[in-house]
Amino acid sequence: MSGGFSGGFSGGFSGGFSGGFSGGFSGGFSQQGGVGPVALATSRAGIVGPFEGPTLNPPLHPFANPDNLALWAEGPRLTACLQELMEGLTITADGESREGEMAFADLNASRIRRHKLLTLKGPTKNQLKHQLQLVAAYADLRSDRAAEIIDQLAPPLMFWAQITGMLEHRHKKTAQIVELALALAVQVEMRFKSMFAVVRPVEFSPQIQPIIPTPGHGSWPSGHATEAFVAATVLEALLDEARGRKHDGRESHVQLQRLAARIAINRTVAGVHYPIDSAVGRLIGTSLGDYFLARAKGGYTHPRSFDSDKFVSADGTPKDFDLHDPMDKGAYGLSRSKVEMPKAANLGWLWSEAVKEWK
Template sequence: MTAALMRTRDAIVGTETIRTSPAQDAALDTAARLRRMDAQFRQAVLVSELLEDIAFQVEDYPEEGYDPPRRTARSVTVQRRAAGDGTGAAQYRPLATIIRPGVQDFAQAAPLVAAYAELRADRAAEILVQKEHLVPFAAAILPITPARTPAVIEMLETGLALVTPVVMRVKIALGCPRPSQFSDRIQPMIPEPGHPTLPSGHAMQMFTVATMLTLLAEPASVAVSDSQLYRLACRIAINRTVAGVHFPADSAAGAVLGIQLGRYLMARGQEQAGTVGSARFDGTRFHDRTRPRDFHSGILARMMAGGDPSTTFPDDAAAVRPAPLWQSLCKRAGDEWQTRWS
């Protein structure tokens, strides 16, 4: 193609003097210019805009009482910038706090991870595909196709892209070990990711998608743990335990973070910026007395209803700052959803 274009120009332009066309200033606003960019660059702009309001607060273990001293953080709070108060000073509110389980909590859960290996042959196809692709599984539940809902798909893909920098900051601070570090009998069926285990990134991604789609369909709705979307998110999270690379607590922490990030994204995507509250997951309390706790839709229902000691969703919703470029994409996605029957 390059050679052909060069030869063609030589033939039809030759050595003529170039005459420039009359110029004018840009007529499109920023949102319209965004639509003209290639998809990968649009996503970079949107992720940058959304990350501007995200911050992290790390709480270390106390210096006294631990011998040797603990080298990981005790907890990480993902914060989001609050709506302006007119002073110009940036103020942040908690979005989700994740407290690290103890090493013995992980050790007790390792046999549970090993037991899940019995399901590997049955779920191998899902596990391998889900390493790279998540949106098609949601598209099997709802009418989402590239031809009919391109903005919905782009909205979801942007949400998935935002998960990575957020979850990796939490992972690196908490520094939690993988299941195979506790036993050479676990033997994961896929290569272990090269980063700490809690929270599960796959769980966070799929719960972000489930929450975004739930709020796209009904902006005033609350997450329903027994919906098909949340059942799907639970299964994808569990598949990572089946594969031998995640503990159930990783999935639970990822679910809490994913639900909160989905709520945050959709609040910032409303035409009049909405509100979002906080959440807290305490990994040291994710157990049944002396037994490790599993993770599935029933556990998720307890967590979301306030019936599980590990998890709280306080009633403390407050306004978020508007995100104009992200709002422009969410508006197009909402318009597509409203005309999905056409």
């Protein structure tokens, strides 16, 4: 999805994810009946009369109030929320250890401190060659999965809607929340892709022959996996908050996680990712989902890590991506320490509006 998600993101929020789902929530006035500027100009000339100065009394909106977002179009609203999410996040490379890190600092605090949220150690060339056996084996599923693979090139909102019951006319703010989570994922994953610069499977063997165009960026981490797991994490939390006593989010957990894993594995089936790309994408997506929720509501998150050196099978065979692998053992690391997060006012407003849609 990083080809589709990031393409939708860079193409502009207003024409991106939610627009793809509904054909554009705000396509009404701007294209109403094909009315153009000439018709509007002649209409005004025929009725306006002499200018009488300001005769109306529009309300004056409060300063720095997140409720003002209700007045904005989707694109500017999401841009403001994304900037808020990115403030304080830094991604750095340690040349000596060859590790990448993501950290957060509250820039409005009286004492600014940098808190590590993610630590990643990438795969070796030999490990990628070993993983190539799995990529070749997954090609046997291409006939069965081809339709999914193609439809998941773009943000697969309909797949999530199939599980959650998300509806175009009722859940517009929910779609914006998901779009925003995907945009955050794209920002972070692309930095790590650039940092680790892992070559794609097709560069190791002419027999891989991907069934979709190989994306023009690094393989590790998988953008599709990162984005699918951040969406799964956020949607589960949203449903749980909106229907807390019914635990709809918790009841949807298994299906949301299975879908995220299937989306990730489909990229290996297509021939453009190694299983280890999906494994680290699962970790990053889950971590970003936790960060997103902490900023939306105020709270804390736990630092996580992924060590590719530990992504190995006991019998020496190439290790496959497995949704059942615990997120605190093996290659996956989870710290017990808590990183407190300040609530992001704009994001908090959008989150509250999305929650209302499910009540």
